[in-house]
Amino acid sequence: MHTYPELKLHIDGEWRTTAESLPVVNPATEQEIGRVPIATTADLDDALAAASAGFERWSQTSPKERADLVRAASALMRERQDEIAHSITMEHGKPFRQAQLEVIRGCEFFEWDAGEAVRTYGRVIPSGPGVKYIVHHLPIGPVAAFSPWNFPMSQPARKIAGAVASGCSIILKAAEETPAGAMHIVKAFQDVGLPPGVLNLVFGIPGDISNYLIPSDTINLVAFTGSTAIGRHLTGMASDHMTPVLMELGGHAPVIVCEDTDVESAAVTSAVRKMRNAGQVCTSPTRFFVHEDVYEHFLDTFTRRCAETIVGDGMDDGVEMGPLANDRRIAAMRRMVDDAVGHGAALMTGGSRIGSSGYFFEPTVLARVPDEAAVMQEEPFGPLAIVNSVDSLDTAIERANSVPYGLAAYGFTNRADYADRMVDRVEAGNLSINTLEASLPETPFGGVKWSGYGREGGAEGLHHYTVVKNVSHSLSIV
Ligand code: NAD
Numbered sequence: 001m002h003t004y005p006e007l008k009l010h011i012d013g014e015w016r017t018t019a020e021s022l023p024v025v026n027p028a029t030e031q032e033i034g035r036v037p038i039a040t041t042a043d044l045d046d047a048l049a050a051a052s053a054g055f056e057r058w059s060q061t062s063p064k065e066r067a068d069l070v071r072a073a074s075a076l077m078r079e080r081q082d083e084i085a086h087s088i089t090m091e092h093g094k095p096f097r098q099a100q101l102e103v104i105r106g107c108e109f110f111e112w113d114a115g116e117a118v119r120t121y122g123r124v125i126p127s128g129p130g131v132k133y134i135v136h137h138l139p140i141g142p143v144a145a146f147s148p149w150n151f152p153m154s155q156p157a158r159k160i161a162g163a164v165a166s167g168c169s170i171i172l173k174a175a176e177e178t179p180a181g182a183m184h185i186v187k188a189f190q191d192v193g194l195p196p197g198v199l200n201l202v203f204g205i206p207g208d209i210s211n212y213l214i215p216s217d218t219i220n221l222v223a224f225t226g227s228t229a230i231g232r233h234l235t236g237m238a239s240d241h242m243t244p245v246l247m248e249l250g251g252h253a254p255v256i257v258c259e260d261t262d263v264e265s266a267a268v269t270s271a272v273r274k275m276r277n278a279g280q281v282c283t284s285p286t287r288f289f290v291h292e293d294v295y296e297h298f299l300d301t302f303t304r305r306c307a308e309t310i311v312g313d314g315m316d317d318g319v320e321m322g323p324l325a326n327d328r329r330i331a332a333m334r335r336m337v338d339d340a341v342g343h344g345a346a347l348m349t350g351g352s353r354i355g356s357s358g359y360f361f362e363p364t365v366l367a368r369v370p371d372e373a374a375v376m377q378e379e380p381f382g383p384l385a386i387v388n389s390v391d392s393l394d395t396a397i398e399r400a401n402s403v404p405y406g407l408a409a410y411g412f413t414n415r416a417d418y419a420d421r422m423v424d425r426v427e428a429g430n431l432s433i434n435t436l437e438a439s440l441p442e443t444p445f446g447g448v449k450w451s452g453y454g455r456e457g458g459a460e461g462l463h464h465y466t467v468v469k470n471v472s473h474s475l476s477i478v
Pocket of ligand 1: 146147148149150175176206207208210211225226227228229230234248249250251281282328379380381
């Protein structure tokens with residue numbers, strides 16, 4: 001039987017607690033399951049000093065050595081899959097099976113970046129005799145990273161994988177609401193012998209920590225996943241210090257359903273994917289633009305499958321969707337549903353909190369939602385979908401592009417010309433056609449417009465963690 005771990009900071013290779021702490025609550029029961037320590041400025045100073053020393057040492061190890069160590073830590077996490085998944089379900093609420101898959105996905109991020117670490121090739125630029133121009137990609141330095149609560153293990157994994165594989169050190173502030181996922185990662189790296197100072201973990205008041213770390217001269221990169229509002233704030237702070245940023249921010253993913261597609265299959269696949277992680281995913285399919293010829297068929301099937309979703313405690317067998325992560329999401333769902341219905345949208349199913357204990361919310365489908373409704377512009381980040389009809393693909397693309405976000409977008413069609421038009425014109429960092437998979441270890445993931453900049457994963461994933469240095473080397477003094 002697994003137990004929820006005692007929560008600690010990890011600085012310079014040591015675990016530590018502090019005098020002040022915040023409660024961690026199981027969202028399925030609203031019971032306190034642990035307390036997460038609040039880092040003091042002295043702790044943050046220690047973390048900065050450790051990251052600085054850790055970088056000096058780690059950046060001098062060979063890429064192969066780094067890759068081997070990252071793979072070894074990942075292998076340990078795979079062995080500990082159920083223990084880590086248990087913590088994730090306790091603190092986040094998602095079904096245990098989905099938590100297990102999250103652990104595997106996190107490991108795949110580590111394994112991918114380990115593979116890329118030995119392929120950060122530079123190049124030799126053609127030159128005249130007696131001189132060489134050589135481009136190197138070198139680790140950028142200590143990273144301040146901030147990961148959110150929706151994937152307690154795989155979100156921190158993205159940041160840690162990029163930094164550690166590249167030869168950087170990192171101070172990660174993981175989400176206070178879901179701290180154990182990151183702790184399990186740090187423990188695995190400690191167990192395989194990562195040198196002290198390379199990977200530091202802190203928690204506290206998010207604004208206090210970012211205000212302290214980002215202006216520090218020690219920090220050479222800020223990596224953040226979270227809302228556009230906070231990302232914009234952190235980017236502004238980083239720019240005052242000329243510190244580069246990697247920003248993975250909000251989305252409001254459109255789904256274009258063309259008249260030629262297999263409607264039944266598209267609707268069922270979409271409903272299942274929409275309710276994954278209770279919709280608390282930046283790539284969650286949310287704004288459905290369905291051709292009018294197949295609209296009623298799609299809406300009926302999609303609504304029925306959403307309504308059939310089995311909601312409950314993620315520890316219980318057969319549950320497909322857990323609670324929302326916190327009461328803020330319940331309040332946001334209620335506000336967006338009431339506002340949409342007030343503007344004339346049809347509530348097809350859901351729309352209410354389930355029970356009074358635990359942050360459970362019904363899978364919710366809104367149809368014929370007018371543009372004036374807040375949810376047409378604001379990311380719901382919950383189990384809520386909008387299904388509107390359109391008269392053509394061009395209208396659908398125009399509607400898809402009508403928000404300031406551009407993270408994931410989806411299309412269902414078997415027509416090559418339709419697919420091609422979407423590729424050319426849909427504004428998104430990730431377009432998926434006939435699949436709702438948007439983020440894989442081997443593909444570059446990130447946004448355009450307000451969804452941020454930079455890419456995680458793929459061959460591009462380590463670019464942000466490295467800097468380019470050109471070396472001009474003449475064999476005689478000229
Ligand atoms: P929020 O904007 O307060 O926080 C989002 C994340 O940023 C949290 O992890 C939080 O700890 C962190 N954060 C907040 N203020 C910070 C600061 N000053 N410095 C550093 N980190 C800070 O919102 P929330 O209620 O926690 O989440 C709701 C919204 O956040 C959602 O609507 C969604 O848009 C966004 N979100 C996005 C992702 C994602 O994967 N892109 C994940 C979680 C939340």
